[in-house]
Amino acid sequence: xxxxxxxxxxxxxxxxxxxxxxxxxxxxxxxxxxxxxxxxxxxxxxxxxxxxxxxxxxxxxxxxxxxxxxxxxxxxxxxxxxxxxxxxxxxxxxxxxxxxxxxxxxxxxxxxxxxxxxxxxxxxxxxxxxxxxxxxxxxxxxxxxxxxxxxxxxxxxxxxxxxxxxxxxxxxxxxxxxxxxxxxxxxxxxxxxxxxxxxxxx
Amino acid sequence: xxxxxxxxxxxxxxxxxxxxxxxxxxxxxxxxxxxxxxxxxxxxxxxxxxxxxxxxxxxxxxxxxxxxxxxxxxxxxxxxxxxxxxxxxxxxxxxxxxxxxxxxxxxxxxxxxxxxxxxxxxxxxxxxxxxxxxxxxxxxxxxxxxxxxxxxxxxxxxxxxxxxxxxxxxxxxxxxxxxxxxxxxxxxxxxxxxxxxxxxxx
Numbered sequence: 001x002x003x004x005x006x007x008x009x010x011x012x013x014x015x016x017x018x019x020x021x022x023x024x025x026x027x028x029x030x031x032x033x034x035x036x037x038x039x040x041x042x043x044x045x046x047x048x049x050x051x052x053x054x055x056x057x058x059x060x061x062x063x064x065x066x067x068x069x070x071x072x073x074x075x076x077x078x079x080x081x082x083x084x085x086x087x088x089x090x091x092x093x094x095x096x097x098x099x100x101x102x103x104x105x106x107x108x109x110x111x112x113x114x115x116x117x118x119x120x121x122x123x124x125x126x127x128x129x130x131x132x133x134x135x136x137x138x139x140x141x142x143x144x145x146x147x148x149x150x151x152x153x154x155x156x157x158x159x160x161x162x163x164x165x166x167x168x169x170x171x172x173x174x175x176x177x178x179x180x181x182x183x184x185x186x187x188x189x190x191x192x193x194x195x196x197x198x199x200x201x202x
Numbered sequence: 203x204x205x206x207x208x209x210x211x212x213x214x215x216x217x218x219x220x221x222x223x224x225x226x227x228x229x230x231x232x233x234x235x236x237x238x239x240x241x242x243x244x245x246x247x248x249x250x251x252x253x254x255x256x257x258x259x260x261x262x263x264x265x266x267x268x269x270x271x272x273x274x275x276x277x278x279x280x281x282x283x284x285x286x287x288x289x290x291x292x293x294x295x296x297x298x299x300x301x302x303x304x305x306x307x308x309x310x311x312x313x314x315x316x317x318x319x320x321x322x323x324x325x326x327x328x329x330x331x332x333x334x335x336x337x338x339x340x341x342x343x344x345x346x347x348x349x350x351x352x353x354x355x356x357x358x359x360x361x362x363x364x365x366x367x368x369x370x371x372x373x374x375x376x377x378x379x380x381x382x383x384x385x386x387x388x389x390x391x392x393x394x395x396x397x398x399x400x401x402x403x404x
Contacts, residue, residue, distance in 0.1 A: 025314060027229025108313035111306050112227060113374045124375050131380075154383035158364070161384050165367025172315045173326050178333075181356035182363050192395065 005048045005058075012038060013045070014062030017055050018098070021105040026112060031055065057118050060109060063102045064126040071133045079141030080195060086134060087186050090163035094170050094179055103171040131156045138194070147194045155194070162186060207250045207260075214240060215247070216264035219257050220300070223307040228314060233257065259320050262311060265304045266328040273335045281343030282397060288336060289388050292365035296372050296381055305373040333358045340396070349396045357396070364388060 005013075016038030017029075024033055034055050035042040049055050070089050076082035092099045106123070113120040134156035141147035162182065170179040207215075218240030219231075226235055236257050237244040251257050272291050278284035294301045308325070315322040336358035343349035364384065372381040 022316075025229050027227050104313050104316060107309060107370070110370055110374045111310035111313065114224075114306060120375060124377065127371055127375065127377060127380070151383075154387060157380045157383045158387035161367035161371060161380065162360070162364040163367065164370055165363035165365065168309070168312055168366055168370070169329055169363060172312045173322060173329065175326065175329060178329070178359045178363065181353075181359045185356060185360035189391070189395075193391075 009048065010058060011062065013040070013048070013055065014059045016040070017059035018063075018101050018105060021056075021059070021108070022101045026056065026108050029056070053116070053118060056109065057122060059105070060119065060122045063106060064122060064129075066102070067126070068129050068133070071130065078146060079137050079144055080146055080190070083134070083137050083141065083190060083194075084187060086137060087159060087163065087190070088183075090130070090160060091166055091179070091183055091186070092163075092171065094176065100171045103167045107168060107172060127160070130160050134159055141194065146196060148196055150194060159186065159189075211250065212260060213264065215242070215250070215257065216261045218242070219261035220265075220303050220307060223258075223261070223310070224303045228258065228310050231258070255318070255320060258311065259324060261307070262321065262324045262328075265308060266324060266331075268304075269328070270331050270335070273332065280348060281339050281346055282348055282392070285336070285339050285343065285392060285396075286389060288339060289361060289365065289392070290385075292332070292362060293368055293381070293385055293388070294365075294373065296378065302373045305369045309370060309374060329362070332362050336361055343396070348398060350398055352396060361388065361391075 013034070016034050019037040020029055020033045023037070024030075029052055031042050031045050031049075031052055034052075035045055038045070045055065049058065067089075071086055074082050074085045074089070076085055092103060094100065109116075109119045110123055113123050131153060135152040138147060138150065138152035138155055142149055142152065163186070166179060166182045169175045215236070218236050221239040222231055222235045225239070226232075231254055233244050233247050233251075233254055236254075237247050240247070247257065251260065269291075273288055276284050276287045276291070278287055294305060296302065311318075311321045312325055315325050333355060337354040340349055340352065340354035340357055344351055344354065365388070368381060368384045371377045
């Protein structure tokens with residue numbers, strides 16, 4: 001079982017899975033390769049984890065927690081500033097190798113989700129949590145009179161899907177011009193569709 | 203070499219790769235498994251294709267051609283109707299098992315693109331072609347006075363990234379409520395940001 005693994009060990013293992021996934025992909029992954037990418041022996045890994053999928057799910061949980069924390073820990077002056085920053089976080093820093101690695105790995109695990117219940121459960125919960133966090137920011141903006149009375153969940157889902165798609169083209173294919181164009185459009189969308197002009201609902 | 207493979211053989215092989223990818227994933231794929239999913243023997247496959255990646259690239263080329271054709275073959279009354287239909291095509295029919303299979307397979311191959319030049323080249327060309335086709339529809343709408351003078355390439359990239367991201371959540375995770383919400387938002391975006399009201403540019 002993995003419940004009693006100390007946090008530092010878990011983080012180290014998540015990083016090792018990330019490195020091993022980037023190098024070998026999911027199907028090429030073995031506990032031996034995760035051990036080679038970590039400071040643990042294969043025997044030490046088996047002490048904590050029974051199967052390869054236990055290791056991958058540990059990575060997934062860590063990556064999801066990391067992304068969720070980055071969205072909920074935003075320091076912002078108001079919901080508009082917070083929503084802009086949240087979209088920046090979701091679109092991701094394309095120069096950050098860890099961010100890129102996580103995005104590409106999650107894309108691969110997503111493609112296995114139709115046949116892997118644990119990946120499916122974790123990734124669905126992740127998407128739902130991101131939508132909820134974004135919708136909560138939008139709701140606070142509506143309550144503060146900054147945003148129009150839009151359907152916050154639908155708007156959140158729309159923003160998240162755009163960010164998810166962009167990650168594919170940018171993190172996996174390096175289409176940086178697309179990244180720039182989409183960022184501009186996302187921010188323009190928030191300005192034109194969400195923000196109440198002059199403080200009045202139209 | 204694969205250049206002289208007859209079209210019907212190529213299509214049959216592309217379908218076999220699709221079925222084999224859906225069952226085994228890219229890394230689990232072998233020519234034996236593609237042969238098992240087709241009406242060809244492994245020897246017949248090797249007659250046309252030297253490596254497993256030749257087979258996968260054949261699938262990719264077929265899937266890309268299929269998607270590109272579906273976008274360029276739209277019969278529509280005007281550029282607005284054409285853009286709506288193009289977005290429907292890109293968002294995909296989630297009940298169509300072939301569409302779902304292609305989307306999930308392309309997601310997996312996308313995750314391998316950072317380390318596979320042939321996948322990278324084909325998938326980048328595909329994204330560029332889709333953006334160009336959408337931008338062309340938008341340009342025709344601008345010229346016809348139906349659409350505002352937006353940056354057609356940036357708007358096309360934005361629409362495509364939203365569709366790509368939605369495919370991930372919907373085709374791989376089955377989040378159909380997200381699909382409905384995003385479709386509504388995409389069409390509302392086109393109406394509010396592109397369409398010239400009352401025939402006048404604002």
